[in-house]
Amino acid sequence: MRAFGFLSFGHYGGSPAQGGLSARQMLHDAIDISVGADELGVNGAYFRVHHFAQQSASPMPLLSAVAARTQRIEVGTGVIDMRYENPLYFAEEAAALDLIADGRVALGVSRGSPEPADRGWESFGYTGSTDPRGADIAREKFDVFLRAIQGEGMARAAERPYMSPAAPGSDLRIEPHSPELIRRIWWGAGSRDSAESTGRQGLNLMSSTLLTEATGASFGDLQAEQIERYRTAFREAGHTHAPRVSVSRSVFPIVTAQDRMLFGMRPGEDADQIGIIDGHRSTFGRTYAGEPDQLIEQLKADAAVQAADTLMLTIPSQAGVDLNLHILQNFAEHVAPALGWKPNTEGPVLGDTA
Template identity: 50%
Template structure:
């Protein structure tokens, strides 16, 4: 058994072939798609977070809206760039959204990826300390966020408050019990996957990873996951960790599918640089008739290692078509893979 969710980048553009021509289109259709995905029996609705781009950015209003419209589906991010965040305010936002959703948030956070503007976090008022890199700043903020999610009081109360205080030091409110265990770290390297395990975070690994061996993407990713699991066990955490991978997977069951994605079935891993000195490997897309698709997916070692699979979707093609894409995987692929 495997949990299956969708991952939306939330693109929009005033393009004649797009169903999402405005930010409002994307936000409202994201809610509609999450509701439809729950009705299909999908396990998760996840959303990317990118700043300075015509894509979804501040996630908590959207997550709260979906939480109010759904009952069972997990609601998450993949990932929130902590370099841009105020950890204190984020604890309050996350707590409120999780309570609205009844404890269904699964928040993916990370140091972030290359952005649309140079050092965009500076425009948000954040700057690394002397001798600190922006990645270190992101990880430090992540630890602050995790610490305050615990719900332990830390702030000295005013002796003459506007409202009566409970005894002792005060914590951030609203507090959502259990949310601390539903935080995921988006790791691009083996080292940060191990670090995430040590901090008690679940692991999100996407279709991009630092190239650390020159091997095919799924093999490098599977090794990363195994290192994470070993580090988790060594750290002595009591609960079982969760691991997700994301993939672009399309079952070609009609002519429209073949028109949109028929050529992607010939794709392969690619290697390149995401920053000046950072070589990465990008995972291929999968697109084929269901029987062939199952044969190809059976070879993917990282999918076997993960308990959760996030399917990247073409959100610009609209809710109806994306429901079809997800339904085709659940009906024609998941049973053959033993996921359902």
């Protein structure tokens, strides 16, 4: 493990009298957690994206604010749902964010997970999908997005191009353009097949918080196989740059009596879970909670954590800035160094040497 960051689901809502957050407070807390994490040397601040829910949604304003307030930490998503995106507008936003952040970007993108709305992407104006899950339009739009951020012409210049030096009829690319942005795009893969496809495309792999497979193997072993298939497909496709791979886990070091009260596990809570999502029998990862020495041994035995270069810690963001920074500090001081991590002093990890 060369890098670790936090993954926030950005929940808000509920009664303020019972600790519920407003959307405004959630966003400000997200920025403050990111600033504090940057000061701790944490490598990444990543945010989930959901629509029609009291969670983080369109992420670019938040990511831009975090990038502007921090110096070294990578900012990103896990993941942006392409069913809801205009691929060309998204390409403009992504390039602008990459330039604002000086390359400190890790944009996780995918078909997306189940949402509260029934075919909610159609309410955003994106119709025509013949797949009940919208995977067809997500892939089509993602392909357009990739072409756009690589500088392909996406429109034809007018006969008299207004405020442009372009020749009439020439191809126009999306602006602004960030030449290296393609190296900072991750596909969120929930199966071994999608991981292989990601490898063939030469993108980074963001292994999902769940896998739409249940073979009886542990979540970590399933993910490790997924990662190996990804890397094999990457090499066989002839890509020569260094790919990156991330996995996410819920990890709560117990260092104080308060930690034990908040995060102590009951019997049966520390095992993988099997459930049905999107019609697939799926495997959900376990939660790790324990004293640092115990966590170190457990995470060393987690094949996927060992195979990945980046670990994203899912945090209870609605619990406030101080508690979340306490969790990150406990992990940074008592667990992460034994897994190969060193505090971030220069910027994001640029590639995996595995």
